[in-house]
Amino acid sequence: MQRILLLLTLLIILTCSFTAVAHAQTQSEYVAIAFNDKLVHFPDAMPEVVKGVTYLPVRFFAEAMGARVEYNAANETVRIDSGSQHVLIDIPHKKITTADGVTTSFPLFMKKNRLMVPFRFIGETFGYDVSYTPHGPIARAKDSRARLTDEEVYSANKQIILAEKAKLPDKIAYVTFDDGPNQYTAQILDTLARYEAKATFFMLKGGIDNYPAQVKRMAQSGHGLALHGVTHNASQIYASPWAVVNEMEACNAALTRVTGLRTNMVRVPYGSKPWMTQSYRDALVNAGYRMWDWTVDSYDSRSINPHPDDIVQEVADQTAGQTAPVILLHDRQATLEALPRILQHLQQKKYELRPLQGSMKPHNFWNDRR
Numbered sequence: 001m002q003r004i005l006l007l008l009t010l011l012i013i014l015t016c017s018f019t020a021v022a023h024a025q026t027q028s029e030y031v032a033i034a035f036n037d038k039l040v041h042f043p044d045a046m047p048e049v050v051k052g053v054t055y056l057p058v059r060f061f062a063e064a065m066g067a068r069v070e071y072n073a074a075n076e077t078v079r080i081d082s083g084s085q086h087v088l089i090d091i092p093h094k095k096i097t098t099a100d101g102v103t104t105s106f107p108l109f110m111k112k113n114r115l116m117v118p119f120r121f122i123g124e125t126f127g128y129d130v131s132y133t134p135h136g137p138i139a140r141a142k143d144s145r146a147r148l149t150d151e152e153v154y155s156a157n158k159q160i161i162l163a164e165k166a167k168l169p170d171k172i173a174y175v176t177f178d179d180g181p182n183q184y185t186a187q188i189l190d191t192l193a194r195y196e197a198k199a200t201f202f203m204l205k206g207g208i209d210n211y212p213a214q215v216k217r218m219a220q221s222g223h224g225l226a227l228h229g230v231t232h233n234a235s236q237i238y239a240s241p242w243a244v245v246n247e248m249e250a251c252n253a254a255l256t257r258v259t260g261l262r263t264n265m266v267r268v269p270y271g272s273k274p275w276m277t278q279s280y281r282d283a284l285v286n287a288g289y290r291m292w293d294w295t296v297d298s299y300d301s302r303s304i305n306p307h308p309d310d311i312v313q314e315v316a317d318q319t320a321g322q323t324a325p326v327i328l329l330h331d332r333q334a335t336l337e338a339l340p341r342i343l344q345h346l347q348q349k350k351y352e353l354r355p356l357q358g359s360m361k362p363h364n365f366w367n368d369r370r
């Protein structure tokens with residue numbers, strides 16, 4: 001029994017640490033890596049910039065430095081040795097310890113089965129000068145053997161860099177579902193999984209209470225978890241600023257009971273205009289929430305029996321020309337039928353399909369970006 005518990009715990013630790021940042025990268029997150037005068041080649045997972053920090057697959061960079069890399073499967077650690085320096089990377093605990101015994105935490109993540117580590121920290125730990133040039137951009141580690149300037153490294157490799165960057169999508173679409181979860185949500189999640197797409201669910205408290213398994217599945221699959229209130233009744237939820245906050249708090253409490261998580265993302269029923277005037281928005285912001293509307297309305301909730309073809313067409317028409325559309329859909333039959341074609345269309349148009357995140361500045365009809 002204890003052994004099963006231990007295995008379960010380990011599984012949870014591994015799952016939690018690896019699902020968090022699993023997403024495909026866009027062009028704005030591209031970065032080339034140079035070691036002295038040469039570009040480092042990465043055969044599968046590419047380096048990327050996450051919140052201003054360059055991460056790269058540690059193995060290929062370590063090899064470029066001429067370092068030795070050892071993976072210890074028993075305790076999930078990677079040790080890199082070069083000269084008198086070494087680092088020990090503890091993957092489950094996301095910590096790196098240097099030869100002098102100093103341990104630092106980093107948001108390490110896996111990408112295409114490669115361990116992604118912060119480039120600057122590794123480069124400087126092993127005694128290299130680390131520089132960054134916006135051309136490319138290129139992040140470079142160098143020592144006295146380097147002959148070229150950063151600009152010359154870029155010029156010499158410009159064609160390769162442009163070709164690699166062009167392989168990445170340059171647009172993101174945020175697919176969102178309101179009013180669930182309900183009897184359609186399981187199949188919506190199946191479809192999203194089939195297209196490796198992430199979405200965001202603005203959920204009602206009743207749905208969370210009635211379909212906890214689907215809510216857990218959303219959380220485990222890396223979809224965005226968000227709130228849509230309790231009553232979905234304009235005369236009740238907009239009765240006062242506090243009524244809005246109270247509904248979102250009750251909805252959040254239901255989410256926490258099911259997943260252990262809280263969210264700060266809300267979408268108020270029927271959209272935030274005209275009801276969410278200044279005092280309403282202030283109350284929501286003061287309670288820690290960020291209010292989202294949409295930039296694309298699929299009109300899938302405008303009639304009792306919408307046609308899937310019309311939903312697909314609306315999304316295609318309205319999305320055209322937008323680089324970061326927020327697309328309004330609902331958990332219902334016609335939308336479920338339209339969904340494969342919506343996702344195919346967006347992917348053909350080179351949109352990366354990602355969840356909204358609590359750290360993002362919200363888009364809403366009031367341009368209130370708090």
Ligand SMILES: [Zn+2]
Pocket residue numbers: 178179228232269270
């Ligand atoms: Zn709604």
